[in-house]
Amino acid sequence: MTVVCLHKPEFTSEYIICAHPEDESIIPKFNIISGKTGVICANDSTSAALLLNFKSHKIFVPETVMFAAFDDMKYAAHLYAPLTSMQQPARAIAQSLVGLLLGRIADQQLAPRHILHSGKIIIRESSGINQN
Numbered sequence: 107m108t109v110v111c112l113h114k115p116e117f118t119s120e121y122i123i124c125a126h127p128e129d130e131s132i133i134p135k136f137n138i139i140s141g142k143t144g145v146i147c148a149n150d151s152t153s154a155a156l157l158l159n160f161k162s163h164k165i166f167v168p169e170t171v172m173f174a175a176f177d178d179m180k181y182a183a184h185l186y187a188p189l190t191s192m193q194q195p196a197r198a199i200a201q202s203l204v205g206l207l208l209g210r211i212a213d214q215q216l217a218p219r220h221i222l223h224s225g226k227i228i229i230r231e232s233s234g235i236n237q238n
Contacts, residue, residue: 127155133163136171144172144233150179153189157232161186168234178228190233193226
């Protein structure tokens with residue numbers, strides 16, 4: 107995350123890859139520069155499959171490419187490269203959702219609301235960040 111903040115890379119559509127993570131034909135699309143390329147997946151499940159796909163092509167995490175994802179599922183810490191992941195406040199999100207639903211049921215004219223919850227990044231080996 108520090109690298110993104112400091113270097114402010116320009117993200118364009120060429121950096122977005124939408125494909126099945128087990129599809130071997132997607133590997134060349136990543137245009138990996140060893141030690142300088144990072145992958146952020148939409149969820150831990152996608153990351154887990156893509157990590158194995160990379161490993162089968164001798165692309166190792168975090169030595170060659172850095173990885174991060176969202177959800178922080180329980181298995182994320184147990185992958186061959188423990189996965190850096192954004193932990194979402196699921197309980198708080200659920201509580202807000204129930205409150206909004208009950209409010210809407212009680213008053214159908216209730217104005218729409220935006221609620222933001224802060225997550226927490228769980229740093230593990232896949233991001234290549236040394237925590238010492």
